[in-house]
Amino acid sequence: MTGQQLINVPDVRTAVPGPKSISILEDQKKYETSTIAYTDSFPFAVKSAKGSVITDVDDNTFIDWMTGISVLNLGYDEGIIQAVKDQMEKSWHSLEIPTEARIRFLKKFSESFPSEMKNYRTMFGISGADAVETAVNIAHSVGGSRNSTITFEGAYHGVSGGIVSATAGTKYRRTSYSQGFSVVRVPYPYPLWYDRDVSHILSDLRKIMVDHESGYEVPDSLLVEPIQGEGGYIVPPDGFLRAIREFCDQYDLSMIVDEVQSGMGRTGKMWAFEHEGIIPDIVCASKSVGGGIPISAIYYRDDYDRKLPKPFHMGTYRANPLGLAAGAYVLETVPRYLPRVEKDGKKLVSAFKEIESELILDVRGKGFMIGVELGKKGEPLSSERMMKIKHSLLNHGLMMHTCGHFGNVFRYMGALNIPDELNNKGMGIFRNALRTEGANEK
Ligand SMILES: Cc1ncc(COP(=O)(O)O)c(C=O)c1O
Numbered sequence: 296m297t298g299q300q301l302i303n304v305p306d307v308r309t310a311v312p313g314p315k316s317i318s319i320l321e322d323q324k325k326y327e328t329s330t331i332a333y334t335d336s337f338p339f340a341v342k343s344a345k346g347s348v349i350t351d352v353d354d355n356t357f358i359d360w361m362t363g364i365s366v367l368n369l370g371y372d373e374g375i376i377q378a379v380k381d382q383m384e385k386s387w388h389s390l391e392i393p394t395e396a397r398i399r400f401l402k403k404f405s406e407s408f409p410s411e412m413k414n415y416r417t418m419f420g421i422s423g424a425d426a427v428e429t430a431v432n433i434a435h436s437v438g439g440s441r442n443s444t445i446t447f448e449g450a451y452h453g454v455s456g457g458i459v460s461a462t463a464g465t466k467y468r469r470t471s472y473s474q475g476f477s478v479v480r481v482p483y484p485y486p487l488w489y490d491r492d493v494s495h496i497l498s499d500l501r502k503i504m505v506d507h508e509s510g511y512e513v514p515d516s517l518l519v520e521p522i523q524g525e526g527g528y529i530v531p532p533d534g535f536l537r538a539i540r541e542f543c544d545q546y547d548l549s550m551i552v553d554e555v556q557s558g559m560g561r562t563g564k565m566w567a568f569e570h571e572g573i574i575p576d577i578v579c580a581s582k583s584v585g586g587g588i589p590i591s592a593i594y595y596r597d598d599y600d601r602k603l604p605k606p607f608h609m610g611t612y613r614a615n616p617l618g619l620a621a622g623a624y625v626l627e628t629v630p631r632y633l634p635r636v637e638k639d640g641k642k643l644v645s646a647f648k649e650i651e652s653e654l655i656l657d658v659r660g661k662g663f664m665i666g667v668e669l670g671k672k673g674e675p676l677s678s679e680r681m682m683k684i685k686h687s688l689l690n691h692g693l694m695m696h697t698c699g700h701f702g703n704v705f706r707y708m709g710a711l712n713i714p715d716e717l718n719n720k721g722m723g724i725f726r727n728a729l730r731t732e733g734a735n736e737k
Pocket residue numbers: 364422423424425427451452453454520524525553554555556557581582
């Protein structure tokens with residue numbers, strides 16, 4: 296969108312939902328499962344989307360600080376439309392039989408990793424959960440007789456199949472009954488709420504490996520998010536991933552890094568683990584890796600590959616050519632924005648910190664993965680008040696979502712190419728919403 300077109304964005308002329316949205320939402324309620332939840336937070340129907348602007352069916356426009364939960368790292372981008380259109384003209388399903396788009400994606404995906412990983416292999420999946428689950432399966436297949444995985448409190452790795460065992464929140468696990476994996480869970484560093492620092496966590500980890508009376512299955516792998524996503528945009532202290540890498544080396548564990556949310560440039564590096572200069576054994580990618588078309592990819596060591604049976608992973612829809620074409624474009628384009636994301640991410644963190652509001656407990660983040668945690672010491676802001684703020688943001692034209700152990704973290708996940716103007720306007724809307732809600736307390 297041009298600067299001229301952005302002058303009137305956001306523009307919310309009706310109550311949200313407006314009359315046309317209400318009618319569509321009513322139809323949705325009639326036919327679709329009553330268990331969907333996003334429409335509680337964002338009650339409108341989408342007419343169209345361009346760049347970082349979403350227009351609803353009542354012609355209200357919203358600034359998108361949500362990017363479909365970090366799926367649209369380049370927003371609704373013209374280049375993605377073109378890549379998908381071009382591929383659509385050729386073919387849109389081909390199982391594992393190669394297309395030019397597949398090879399282009401494979402080369403670019405491989406080039407996006409540090410040179411030490413250039414011999415790694417790519418295995419495709421469909422979703423984030425599928426990728427992480429398959430990564431754990433790879434680790435178990437090469438891990439000898441051990442077959443459990445270390446995972447962290449507050450982790451989110453998906454809810455399908457077996458990987459739900461590695462996800463921490465009971466709300467996610469209580470309706471998933473196929474809990475296939477054995478996991479050992481340890482705290483993630485979260486100093487705002489818990490005093491287990493990295494040295495405590497390492498000592499817990501060592502105990503698991505050496506104390507065979509601990510009651511845990513001995514793990515063959517460790518699964519970690521470089522920055523916790525759904526857990527609350529929690530940035531661990533510098534050196535955490537390096538310490539985890541050393542621990543994995545010492546006990547011969549496969550280190551699996553889940554970059555489903557933090558990857559593809561979101562933190563100002565292509566992959567968030569690069570901030571720590573470590574080399575993982577297995578990396579899981581999804582969300583933005585297909586530019587919004589569902590694909591996922593696992594990047595893993597070549598020597599692991601030689602130990603896997605053939606076939607290994609199945610799934611009719613893996614590596615959809617449309618996703619691969621879009622993904623190749625995203626992989627090619629994202630590096631251009633990395634310096635901007637690193638620089639502007641810092642400015643955004645400062646701007647969030649400068650907001651004078653007693654509701655703000657903590658601001659943290661890297662690049663465009665920023666969390667603003669609300670509440671008082673020892674008392675997270677209630678879910679009712681979080682929802683009230685979310686709706687107030689929406690009514691003023693800003694889509695912003697929440698996450699966190701206690702659901703009290705607003706997260707900034709703007710597109711890496713979002714115009715400055717929309718960041719500035721969004722910040723103004725967020726500031727005002729916090730001031731208004733803060734004033735309600737007095
Ligand atoms: C870090 C991480 N891993 C895995 C997943 C699961 O991805 P999907 O929802 O595509 O299954 C998510 C989803 O938010 C995630 O944030």
